Amino acid sequence: MSRLRTRLDVEKLTRLHSEARRLLELPEATIQSKVPSISAWSALVHLHHVALVNEIALAKIEEILAEGNPGSTGSRGGLHPLGWLCIRILGFIPRGRGRAPEVVIPPPGSTREAALCAIQARIAQTTRLAPLSREIRAACGRRKHFVFGYLRASDWLRFAIIHTHHHLRIVQEILHASKTYSKQRKP
Numbered sequence: 001m002s003r004l005r006t007r008l009d010v011e012k013l014t015r016l017h018s019e020a021r022r023l024l025e026l027p028e029a030t031i032q033s034k035v036p037s038i039s040a041w042s043a044l045v046h047l048h049h050v051a052l053v054n055e056i057a058l059a060k061i062e063e064i065l066a067e068g069n070p071g072s073t074g075s076r077g078g079l080h081p082l083g084w085l086c087i088r089i090l091g092f093i094p095r096g097r098g099r100a101p102e103v104v105i106p107p108p109g110s111t112r113e114a115a116l117c118a119i120q121a122r123i124a125q126t127t128r129l130a131p132l133s134r135e136i137r138a139a140c141g142r143r144k145h146f147v148f149g150y151l152r153a154s155d156w157l158r159f160a161i162i163h164t165h166h167h168l169r170i171v172q173e174i175l176h177a178s179k180t181y182s183k184q185r186k187p
Contacts, residue, residue: 005137006133006134006136006137006154006157007130007133009154009157009158009161010126010129010130010133010136010157011130012161013054013126013157013160013161013164014123014126014127014130016161016164016165016168017054017119017122017123017126017164018123019168020047020050020051020119020164020168021116021119021120021123023043023047023168023171023175024044024047024112024115024116024119025116026043026175028112030043030175030178031043031044031047031112032044033174033175033178034174035173035174035177035178037177038170038173038174038177039170039173039174042174043171043174043175043178044106044110044112044115045106045110046167046170046171046174047115047119047167047171048106048110048114048115048118049100049104049105049106049167050119050163050164050167050168051115051118051119051121051122052103052104052105052106052118053100053104053160053163054122054125054160054163054164055118055121055122055125056103056104057156057157057159057160057163058122058125058126058129058156058160060143060145060151060153060156061129061136061153061156061157062125062129063141063143064139064141064142064143064152064153064156065132065135065136065139065153067139067141087148087159087162088155088158088162091162092162092165092166093162093163093166095166095170098147101146135153136153136154136157137153137154139152139153139154140152141153143156145159
């Protein structure tokens with residue numbers, strides 16, 4: 001991954017977080033609506049989930065960078081499982097294939113304010129990483145993902161983008177199928 005690609009990835013993740021924040025500013029009834037044929041979760045829960053997952057992904061990047069020597073192979077672990085390689089190459093996560101660990105499932109009764117606060121924190125976290133594209137690209141350390149095995153800092157960044165995009169697509173589907181969103185969009 002080139003330094004430019006890493007910088008562009010950080011910028012893309014920032015834009016995706018900003019899109020999540022914009023969606024969270026829609027009326028409460030809109031983001032709380034569910035469309036069971038699309039997802040058991042509301043748009044709000046998907047957006048809060050993104051913030052929780054990216055908190056972990058960005059923290060993994062920060063941990064790897066804190067190791068100091070970007071040429072170090074400490075915490076290297078094994079090769080990527082085939083699933084991560086496929087997702088990275090394809091650039092998307094297939095729908096309905098995975099189950100989120102409890103730690104990244106928003107609590108029942110999750111509020112817009114909690115999700116907004118979490119997304120704002122991710123925007124700040126990503127902004128702090130923006131000037132570190134060279135270090136992210138060069139870092140050889142790895143941290144374990146619960147399904148995909150040991151990922152490098154640049155892999156964690158790509159994962160955050162792919163995962164966020166996956167959930168934003170679901171949110172858009174929910175909103176377009178939602179009666180409350182459709183009513184707001186009519187002239």
